[in-house]
Amino acid sequence: MSAATAISHNKPTEPHKSWKKINEERKALKRQRKQDKALKDLKRVQELAASAVNETENGKAASKPNPSTVSIAVPGSILENAQSAELRAYVAGQIARAACIFRVNEVIVFDDVGVTTARETKRIYEQDDADNNGNGAGKATSTVRSSSLQLARILQYLECPQYLRKYFFPLHKDLKYSGLLNPLDTPHHLRQQSKFRYREGVVCDKQAKEGHSYANVGLLNDVLIDKALEPGVRVTVKMEPSSDGSRKQRGTLVSPDEPRRETGVYWGYQVRIAHSLSEIFTKSPYDGGYDVMVGTSDRGTSVQNVPNQSIGYNHALIVFGGLQGLEEALANDEKLTVDDPQLLFDHYINVLPKQGSRTIRTEEALLIAMAALQEKLQPQQADVECDLSDLLPRSEDTGIPMARDVLVSKKKKKKLVDNTESNEIQPAVIATKLSPTPAVPRRPNPFNEHKRAEVAPQSISMEADFEVVSASTGHTAAVNENQNDDLSRFD
Template sequence: MSTDKNGNSLPYLASPMANRIPSSRAITRPGFEVTAIKSKFSGEIPESRTTWSSKIGRMAPGKWTKFDERSLKKHVLKATKTQKTDWKKIRKGKAEKNEKKLLKLKEKFEQKIKQEVEPVPPDLSRPYSVSIAVPGSFLNNAQCPELRTYVCGEIARAATLFCVNEIVIYDETCKMTDDSINSYWSGKWNADVFPSPSNYEGCFHLARILEYLECPSYLRKHLYPVQRVLKHVGLLHPLDANHHLKSDDFSLDFREGIILNKPVQEGKGSICNIGLDKDFQLDTETPLPAGTRITVHIRNLNDAQKRYRGTLSSPAEVQKRTGIYWGYTIRLAKSLEHAIDRQKYDVIVGVQEENSKPIRKFETCILNRPKILLVFGGVDSLNAAIERDEGMEAKSAEEVFDQIVFGLEAKGARHVRTEESVLMTLSQMKKMFLQRILVVGRAFRLGQTSNVLAKSNFQRGFVTTSLRLQKADGEKTLVDAAVQTTKSPRKKRHWLKLFSVSTVLIAAGAYVGYLFTPDWREIVDSKHYYSNWQIRVYLSLPFNVVSRFAGRVANWEIPVWMRQSILGTFARAYGCKMDEAVISDLKEYPTFQAFFNRQLRPECRPISASPLVSPADGVVLHYGKVEEERIEYVKGHDYDVATFIGEPYHKRNKELDLYQLVIYLAPGNYHSFHSPARWKADQMIHVPGLLLSVRPSLLSQVPHLFCLNERVVLNGEWKHGFFSMTAVAATNVGDIVIEAEPKLRTNVSRRKTEKIAASISPIHVPYLPGDRVGDFRLGSTIVLVFEAPPTIKFAIQAGDSLRYGQSLVVDGV
């Protein structure tokens, strides 16, 4: 019992009271001071410090006082000095927590903005993936290590060219074990044993060479030490794959690298070698050992920093973001059964010659981004590998594979090697993959199906597909549907096709109407008859446009080294006599125009003393007297003189008759024309028109042809009266040059209304026999119309070949 100052006894405080101090309802008596209590800050109070400086006595009810919690804390802090609170540390901790919360909110806000601003990049990877499975036993036929290495290089090259994702190497003898595969991948395998039919070393040889070739050159010394199996790989052609980047190639942000054994600070990523001038450091710490090959994404490729920085990536991510093929992977399988995984591959295709069909008849499943496995046989067929595999229930290739194809329908050798079959099959299948693999997940909403088989045939941009659907309840239905790869291109093609067909039909209708509509020449001159549709078709051909183009070509300069061959071929084809030209060397003629208008040696063309000589080299088509002012150029076909020469003809002397002479210039002839007599030209008339051919074989088909073609008429007088010389243009001979009128322009584009309008120009040019009058471009026709006495006798016959300066008459002139 305790006592107060007066010695009165006080009851001892019960344990609940002592254990609950401090409390908001702690009670005491006025005037007493608590010196030591149980504090909530310091825990249990030691006995040595638990004392009372005053004693609490029994008080009358109602005289107890309640202390609030704040007052009690104040008294407690004053009464005990066991532990002090570090308020600075508490405030600092709260500030750090608030700062962390703000940083987290800021990061969430930035990520949200980034997702809203930056769209999700599209998937650029291929709509399918291809894997190939080859047996390692096909290396047994190689006679030497060099040949084995070469065959492996062919497989690697084909896989890279046609973007194979995975190469599965299986043992068709079924002797390989899991321990041997683990030994290979752990680096314990060595190439001391050569491949033979009694072992499965060919699989490991093939895998190691394929791995080495797929690896970029700057990583090979880190990953592959010197070993016998890689002795001859230097003889192979490099793969030059997309991920084999050179040290100066900065075109891609992705590269292959290897983790180096270099110390790094805590919390920072590993240092890697990526084949550039500087090392690469990962942004985050990665628990990968040194010597591990990785794919990285560089984010500061063009920054001038000490190291490149970025993140880890993968070949699949590279293909998805860039659409670039990023190499193949190697997988070893101890048998054909382990190479074929139905859960991993959607379509499994066997490639062998027996019981196969051509690749063009290939049938495949239609799935979203299908994974296709092509299985090739080795020395023996696939059936032999199936028989050796005791774990397979199937006994034939037809039961194992979805399809069996062969890439060569007709061969000239007894056998096709495996590496040849791989190359042929991949080359044919790639085009088929791009065309015939369809995505029907979005096109058909047919519910849950367990089997979808399709046979596709491409027909003009869309695929007609037969789908055999087996539903969950076992009911089988046959659905024929036209599956279109993309709807918008088909719609565009439909409108384009409709527009093209409509345009062709309208143009054809307009052309047929033109053929049976009266021509403007028929309206102007009723004597011309063009109602024959065959003649109308011939007249509608664009000879003027073709002739203008030929004129431009004739002015193009020919390279010196080509002149001999081009001009020599033309000269031999048309019988041009270059020994008569002043310049016989073909290399001295820069253009066809210069060649056509070459100057001849005077001794080769002497001018006759006759009053009428030939104006050009050519062939006589027709000559004789003009009856009733109509010129007959071939038998049964004539034309009016006034229409041809461009002005009315009036006979000036009744004792004289009117004669005509038509000379045709072939393409091989000398293309200048000269004066045929002593006469004076007083008038030049240019008559625009067509540029139809004037070959003798066509003159009888088109009536009044000379009146239709463009021509230049020189009218004047000679000693007997009227004299006219006309140069008629023809196809490819639209350019006519008259030396007396240098401003003359022929074969130019004109409106149809201007084609019948003739231009008359007065000139006063006297000519002597043999004087140069003008030039043609290619061949054409010269027509002479003149008055002469009835006693004139011609010294020529129709069909005779003439040379300019040769006499045309015997006497009587």
């Protein structure tokens, strides 16, 4: 007992600490941990910034140039030549279809009538949108012709993917008959089950972490993007590969030109409104404007005289006239002082020299001109050639999984049942077909006098179904037969 007591007295005893000192040490340790964490975060941010700068420099060094573009300009007055609202919408749908078929990158809707001759049909663009949305009157900053505004709105509506239209296009009378129009079926109108690296989307108002946003890109779940944007903005998202550990689908915001530049896929067109013919050239969205401008008219040079691949371009513009042609559009433009529209263009071409109709409608001229100029144009930067047939949906791919039995109609099912029953009795039919049957001699045509005279009477068999007799003989025989047998007489 004494030894244990001695050992306990020999152990060094720590001085007693008050609770105040203990709390101060804890606070100091916590402060030190916060400083270490802040230093680590700062170091990480600096590394990310340095890597982003390096990637940007490397991307600029190895970035691909944007492919050459084709723009078309059509007058909005072509809708006024239609007889009903349904036909006006259908004409706009034809313009959109032709633009997508020939991979047009920009569609310009210009006014070829002018303010002085069509003042009563003008209306305020912002006022029109305010009246339809119910937000009150807007300020009269600019006026747009009603037909041009309707054509531009329908073109934008058809270009937008179906799952995004409810976000950008409220109910409007210009879109009343948009359901009658044929879908464009462009590559960026992706189905839900399509797995492509780029998608069009809209920023949602769903709460996300700082510096990020959620976007609806046509999938079951929203995609987390790497930028914080206001809701309702249309974006182009590059989809990242999904990781096994995370359920969230992530994406990166890219330029709308990147899908076409990287993969060569046609990614739709942009729509622009020009108030006159001169604004087509002066308000070009490209740096340096359009380098090649082509005008179409029946007074131009024949397209057959233009050599193939002789028109080199980087940003080409093809202008189409309205009901009165480009000459009337030039006369209604007060800013242009030239008298001949041929002076405005590098090439003034007649795309169909020997036309059978007196006039060619603009929607028809668009298809004819784009088809005729395909071999004449030579882009400086061609599209990238990639095989994307397995990634992009086809026209017959509706996106609705259906069983094979559903696809088979009742008519086909009945035909299959009939074929099955006929196969059971097929051996008897084959045996009947194999048995020889006596050949029935061919009779001459009773209405051909020359052939009937050449055939001998002995060649006609007595076992035939009928005999060719004269009309008087046949009538006499029928009368005698009726007299002998009263039961065969009929009225």
